[in-house]
Amino acid sequence: MKRLHIQGYLLDRKLDSRVLIALYPVLILLGKVVRWTIMKGTLVGFSKGWGWIDPIMNGGWSWQFFGMDELVEGDVGTGDNTFTFFKFFWKFFWAEVPDSFVSFEIFITVTFGLALLFVLAGMRKRLNLVEASFVALSVMVISVYCFALSKEPFQMAFFFLMYAVLQTAAIPTRYKFTGGLLVILLSASCFRTYYVLIVVFAVVYEILLRTLYRPGRLFHHFDKQGRLSWTAIAVQFLCMGVVYFIMMLVLRFSMYELYARFEGALLYASEATSGSNTYMENIFLINNSSPNVATVAVEYMFAVVRLLFPLELIGNGPKYWPYVAYQLFMTLFMFRTIRNYSTNTRTQNVAMIIFVGFVFASAAFEVDYGAWVRHCAVTIPVVLVMSGISAIKE
Secondary structure, three states, rough: OHHHHHHHHHHHHHEEEEHHHHHHHHHHHHHHHHHHHHOOHHHOOOOHHHHHHHHHHHHOOOOOOHHHHHHOOOOOOOOOOHHHHHHHHHOOOOOOOOOHHHHHHHHHHHHHHHHHHHHHHOOOOEEEHHHHHHHHHHHHHHHOOOOOOOOOOHHHHHHHHHHHHHHOOOOOOOHHHHHHHHHHHHHHOOOOOOHHHHHHHHHHHHHHHHHHHOOOOOOOOOOOOOOEOOOHHHHHHHHHHHHHHHHHHHHHOOHHHHHHHHHHHHHHHHHHHOOOOOOOOOOOOOOOOOOOOOHHHHHHHHHHHHHHHHHHHHHOOOOHHHHHHHHHHHHHHHHHHHHHHOOHHHHHHHHHHHHHHHHHHHHHOOHHHHHHHHHHHEEEEHHHHHHHEOOOOO
């Protein structure tokens, strides 16, 4: 009873979202304090951004689109396109003022901080304490990991565009799913090639929801409030795992180089990140010379669960606890939106389907909790729509 009372208190107590807007500069500053003190050794000292200053200031303009070759070879577009992206801001918005790692971070924080503030201005007026806590944590996480001379601002630009697609009244609701997928394909073609997997998983998930979860269908598991049962959600996720297994099986016999790319990202990344204490060691002892596809698929599904529920990080010390709470909040909102599938707005469901696609695509490549939190943090504009924290415009 006491637990239910606490839960009811957190959900019933409301906070004016304008309070979060007023606290926004403080939250950004707190994130920067964490970045330049507790996390300085890893996030600042070993940042690739130190080597990006000269290419941005003195390099030429270069842009390329990526395809299958880059995906097979592991090229995710962290070179010329990223430099050109920042060079555009440096020359036309920042008046060529930044000339050091610190000054670039200041200008990035202000510029992208204003863009995020615009997104937060679209929040509902009243939020419960869980939602408000999540927003506050999200701002600090983004300040720590994303508002810096790194790949994340470039990545985040696509999710700002996704937010615009979801929220604009100029695009009819029935076309927003297609519009969202086009943004993902744009990102895949000029930044992270493996983002094409988001499209694959999102389309599969959309088909699952439309075919299995309608009145009279075999897997019609709605309660009296119209919510999907946990059994139905488990079936969904198992189906997504089967999709991964089939994809890997097909690739192994038709495009082995691409299969090896997926397999290597999932099984061998711990060797490449041995200096990190946040990488995910494989649960199964897999024969690396000839791994079984079924075992690889099971390992993959465990990776999905571990990313959504990073409880093993608790043992790494208190500095990881805010991240654990942040990720659990995000997971909570994802499952809450899935359960309310039949009563959500279509825009919420589109955001949810794309986010689920992101989760399953990322699990194939992000086997380090540190990498996962950076890449997942940039999805906040979409998560705010998915969770209903942003006022939905349809």
